[in-house]
Amino acid sequence: MENESFEPKIVAFVCNWCTYAGADLTGTSRIKYATNVRIIRFPCTGRIDYNLILKAFERGADGVIVSGCHPNDCHYTSGNFHARRRWIVFRGLLEYMGIDPRRIIFSWVSAAEGAKWADVVNRAVTEVRQLGPAKEFNEMRKSQAFEFRSV
């Protein structure tokens, strides 16, 4: 499959108070950006379980964006700090087990950073398009008894 014609599926796990609002601003500012992303809204990045990121890949995502409030700006004070620690370990473990960590893009995007959100998405899409489809997960999926289909 030619990389140029491959359109990656990206799932974005974002926090409600900053990045989700920021993404709204991107829209109201009429900034165009890549359409490959499906956004899932969480109250806080601290709520994002790494298992959910794994499930996204298992259900067909080629890349994942995880984005929240800047450190010290978390609506729940410290959710993003806890999340950051978790991501440091998760990323390292994924790499150790043979999954390219460049498939997961982490960012801090505040409610005022509409332009940055567009930037983050565009970067993610370019990066993942270059990496190609998530063949590691495709391979692993083959051994399942049945295929999960999207709900």
Added chain:
Amino acid sequence: MTYYTISHNNLLEFLKSIRAQGKKLIAPQQREQKIFFMETDDVSSIVFDYIQTSISPKDILFPRVEPLITYELTADALQVNDRAEQLPSISTVLFGARPCDAVALTMLEKFFAEEPGDPFVEKRAKQLTVISVSCSKADSYCFCTSVGVSPGDTRGSDILLTPCENNEYYVEVLTEKGNDLVQKSQNLFNKSEKKEKEKYLANVSSDIPAEEISKRLENAFNNPLWNEASLRCIGCGTCAYVCPLCSCFDIEDEGTQKCGTRLRCWDSCGFALFTMHTSGHNPRRTQSERWRQRVLHKFSYLPQRVQVFGCVGCGRCSRACPVDMNLKEQLQLIKEAL
């Protein structure tokens, strides 16, 4: 029954021809200092010089996970598929089972044939031909003779090979299935008379006759010996998983609103949550109660209910146990304590 001899090289040719006939060949392979039964295309990778594999071949009949049904919700309808009907017909040959494994496979078939009968095990058993190899060596973990099995036992095998001198095997063809296989490669076998194979078999002492143990266990439920015996057990479940006979299972469902499957998975009575009720009460709260259950089930309840021991003395549980629970030793302790 017909008898032959076959050289080691011809045996390899025989196995090659089985593969060439499109059959699935499962044989002992080495991985990281342990021996496993694995599907193979390359007969030169088959291992012959070992005493026992790490895991039993029971997963050929009773896989680790068996999807029972799958469901799919489309725009129009709910479709439910019975996976038993969809089981592919793949003729399979298991090579290298020990006589204890072959006996265990027949017992597994028997357990699952109890009303209402299990179509998965039945189908898989129909497609399976078992070529066993008698034991010329045993180690201190083996105790097949204590439970009524022997290193040259013919039960459960379609063909039984016994290694003899001159790198040859004595071949006993025991069933139609075995005969069919041999006929296709007749030229590789030399007809033979019935041989006395005792001298080629390992010597497995039977100082803990299981019948005696069964009798003594009848009144052992409240005996304090279970406590001491089980202190080091960590409830890891390895014994049940490597055992050729353990067949307890758990039913688990996996899926979404749109599609999913119901799975039958291996379970172990050694796990802490095995008998946990939803109320939070656990009738087998401590490891000693679970250890007692394991031993009583295999050596007391099963003999009482279905007149078979739940054990063929293969020794895998003891070899694999990380804390050396050693079932054979436990039986010796029971014999002495009771």
Added chain:
Amino acid sequence: MNQLNQIAKELLTSQKVKLVIGYGEGTDGRVRPVFVRKSEDASQLIWDDRCRQNLAVYLNKTEIREIGFPIAIVSLPATVRSIVQLIAEHQFQVEDVIPIVQEGANVTTIENKERLEQYAAANPVVFPPFVVEEIENIRNKSVEERFEYWQEELSRCFKCYACRAACPLCYCERCITDVNTPQWVCVPPHAIGTFEWHMNRAMHLAGRCVECGSCTIACPVGIPIGLLTMEATRIAREELGYEPGIKCDVPAALATFRPDDKESFIL
């Protein structure tokens, strides 16, 4: 080990402890865990190079605890680290456990917090050469090669959870795999199911695994599974500055944070 038998005998005769957990002779030259409750049985205890398993796992078991604290336990350096980590996680108090340790040619007991922390810090876990080699081996692989390696190793995993049972730090009465609403970890041991299980286990042991190798010893199919949890702890050590098993009162690695945790990978 004469000193060991002497110490155990004294501990039991004086009734300072009701139980000494140690190593004893097993089948065919193997070593097995033994539980000595009578002073005359203290001679069962042995201690040599064959004793590699971490006995701290028994300190979490209800049946053992019901015998009554304090419990004396023959401890390798990794065992002491497990004990310190378990104390840090409030599973028991310092006075509940008396580690019996080797110091040079001597065998002694540790009976206070300072000595415990001192011993743990002074006796880091030393990996056997084949482990060091394997770690180097994987480190030199590319991401694709690592994927191949782990897929090959994990293909033998049949989710027996022996690794979990042997680990002193896996003491949850209800593991994440035992939860089915939601089903976090796919049940079957197919590639995804095993990947999820081992990923979860490694994440849950980040900054907690004391690198004792018991999980690898317990695995019935020979997977070097300890390498994964060790990697999680290595990341916690190098990126988060967190060393498990050294101090008795530190908060958990993944339940705390520092404002200056590294974030070079975050846009």
